[in-house]
Every structure is written in structure tokens, then in C-alpha cells.
Amino acid sequence: MITAYRDNGEAVVISAVKPPVSLPSDIVWIDMLRPDKAEDLLVEGFLGIDVPTRDDLKDIEPSSRLYTAKDAVFMTASLVCKAESGQPELTDVAFVLTKGLLITIRYDEPKAFDLFTAAMHRIPGGCTTGTVLVTRLFETIVDRTAEILEIAVARIDGLSLQVFGDRPAGKRRPPHFLEAKLMDVASHHRLVAKTRDSLASLSRVLTFLYTVPTVQENKDTKELCRTISRDIQSLSEHASFISGNITFLLDASLGLINVEQNAIIKIFSIAAVVFLPPTLVASLYGMNFDFMPELKWAYGYPMAVVGMVISAIVPYYFFRWKGWL
Structure with missing residues (x-):
């Protein structure tokens, strides 16, 4: 045009x-x-x-x-x-x-x-x-x-x-x-x-x-x-x-x-560390040894469960106290 x-x-x-x-x-x-x-x-x-x-x-x-x-x-x-x-x-x-x-x-x-x-x-x-x-x-x-x-x-x-x-x-x-x-x-x-x-x-x-x-x-x-x-x-x-x-x-x-x-990765890292002690406790009592005193004990299972819970709670509050969460 x-x-x-x-x-x-x-x-x-x-x-x-x-x-x-x-x-x-x-x-x-x-x-x-x-x-x-x-x-x-x-x-x-x-x-x-x-x-x-x-x-x-x-x-x-x-x-x-x-x-x-x-x-x-x-x-x-x-x-x-x-x-x-x-x-x-x-x-x-x-x-x-x-x-x-x-x-x-x-x-x-x-x-x-x-x-x-x-x-x-x-x-x-x-x-x-x-x-x-x-x-x-x-x-x-x-x-x-x-x-x-x-x-x-x-x-x-x-x-x-x-x-x-x-x-x-x-x-x-x-x-x-x-x-x-x-x-x-x-x-x-x-x-x-x-x-x-x-x-x-x-x-x-x-x-x-x-x-x-x-x-x-x-x-x-x-x-x-x-x-x-x-x-x-x-x-x-x-x-x-x-x-x-x-x-x-x-x-x-x-x-x-x-x-x-990084925040997402930190959450997964802390979760892995928190569950590491309970895994250690469970692994310890999962061993196939004949002489483990707790295996014959009536409170052995509850004690192991309580030990795993405590071992998970302690790192969690430690991280909170340090300000990492």
C-alpha cells in the first residue's frame, strides 16, 4: 500500500x-x-x-x-x-x-x-x-x-x-x-x-x-x-x-x-541422620547370635522399641537446638 x-x-x-x-x-x-x-x-x-x-x-x-x-x-x-x-x-x-x-x-x-x-x-x-x-x-x-x-x-x-x-x-x-x-x-x-x-x-x-x-x-x-x-x-x-x-x-x-x-536436600539429609541410630539398634538386635541376653528377656522387645524411639528423638531435638531445622 x-x-x-x-x-x-x-x-x-x-x-x-x-x-x-x-x-x-x-x-x-x-x-x-x-x-x-x-x-x-x-x-x-x-x-x-x-x-x-x-x-x-x-x-x-x-x-x-x-x-x-x-x-x-x-x-x-x-x-x-x-x-x-x-x-x-x-x-x-x-x-x-x-x-x-x-x-x-x-x-x-x-x-x-x-x-x-x-x-x-x-x-x-x-x-x-x-x-x-x-x-x-x-x-x-x-x-x-x-x-x-x-x-x-x-x-x-x-x-x-x-x-x-x-x-x-x-x-x-x-x-x-x-x-x-x-x-x-x-x-x-x-x-x-x-x-x-x-x-x-x-x-x-x-x-x-x-x-x-x-x-x-x-x-x-x-x-x-x-x-x-x-x-x-x-x-x-x-x-x-x-x-x-x-x-x-x-x-x-x-x-x-x-x-x-538445598533446603529440600537438607530435609532428606537430616531425616537420614535421624533414622540412622534406630537402624543401628534394629540391626544390633537383628543379629543371629545364640548368646544375646535380651532375646530371653520378657521386656527385650519393648526395650528395643523404646531404644529406637529415643535414639530418633535425641538427634531431632539436637538439630532443633542447633538451629539446623
């Missing part, structure tokens, strides 16, 4: 079935969402450039992501999408500046684009050129990335309270509670990792965009580009801090699991 935007934020849908003869003069942005071959050819005919395909967007080499050709600037950035779901993903989006227009090619729907189109008409001074528009769009993308990190922080704080929060006295955690929380830790780590990758990609793109002549010629755009770069740096440091918190939460959860497992 091809959606063209006028400088006042008004959207115009362009169909490849009944294409217009030419683009309206006030169009500043062409947004291509999951374009097919016919739509690629249509835009290429309008602008005289080669539109990057899905395969082109997958290239990871800097020379394939950031370059200039035929007076057009090509940039590819990796953006986070589906952040609110349990399976966040990175999607590659191409940004092309040519003839005063911005062309975006994407095969997914990052929320930043919806936020930008909804507020495009409220941008101070308007988006009269593709250069102004792309810097404002990157500003919205970075703001959305900051929001994603806030979502991650809120989720991690909630998970931390579940793992380390106070429990009512005598109430135990459900079986495999901590093991289940490890899956949540992995999910949060995936979100933060994807965000860090996106910030690294955006940092490269903004560094390249800052050198574009049309950006250098506009003082406001140049300053905005520099501000966005500083924001990306700050967010990258914040993402590293969050990643450290996730690592701590993972290590602490594993430590708690080991503590619980």
Missing part, C-alpha cells in the same frame, strides 16, 4: 491499479507499506530511483544501509515492533531522501509511524521538505524507543516484586514458581536486547544523516539531528543499565532456586 502525505499532514492513498499521472506538488512523504512489485515500479517511475526491496533491507553491511546514489540518500534503520507482545521483533525500514521528498519502505508496522502520522499536522513550522520530515520522524522513533524502555523497566520492577516481595508468614511459593519466572526474565531480556540493537542502528543512521548537505544547510534541522543523537546515546546507556538489572534478577532467581533445592 502506498500512502502519500501532503505538507499539512493530509493522507492520500495511491493505487497501482489506477495510478495518477504525476504526484501532487505538495506531497512531501510517500510511505510504502508492504509494497508489491507494481507499487515499486510506480514509485520508481515517479522519482527515477531504484526502490529498495525486502531483500535489500536485510543487508547488514554499512555500505548497503547508508549510501548516496543519483542525488538520493538511502538509509536503513532497524526499529522495534510488537513491543507490547511477548515476542518483540526488529523490522528494517528504509528512508530515502530525494527531490525534496521522503520515501519510507517498510514491511511491518512500528507504532512510531502511527504516532507520527497522528501528530504530523501539529509539528511547529510544518513539514515542508523531506529533510525536515525525516528528522521529525526520527525524533518520534526515538521517543517511542524511550517509551519501550519505560515499559521494560515497569515489567522488570513488577517481576522483581514477585520474586523478592514479602510473603505472608508460613505461606510457600507454588511449585516451580521461580522456574516460570525465568521465562519472564528471558522475555524482558529479549525486549531490551532488541531495543539496544535498534538504538545502535539509529545511532549509525543519525550520524550519517547529520552529514547530508540538506541537513547541514538548515540550522534547525541540524540542531535537531544533534539533539536526537544525544538522546540515542542517553537511551543506549539506560538500556545497558536495564540489561544489568535483568542479569542481576536472573542470577538472584537462580540463587533462590538453589536455596530452595
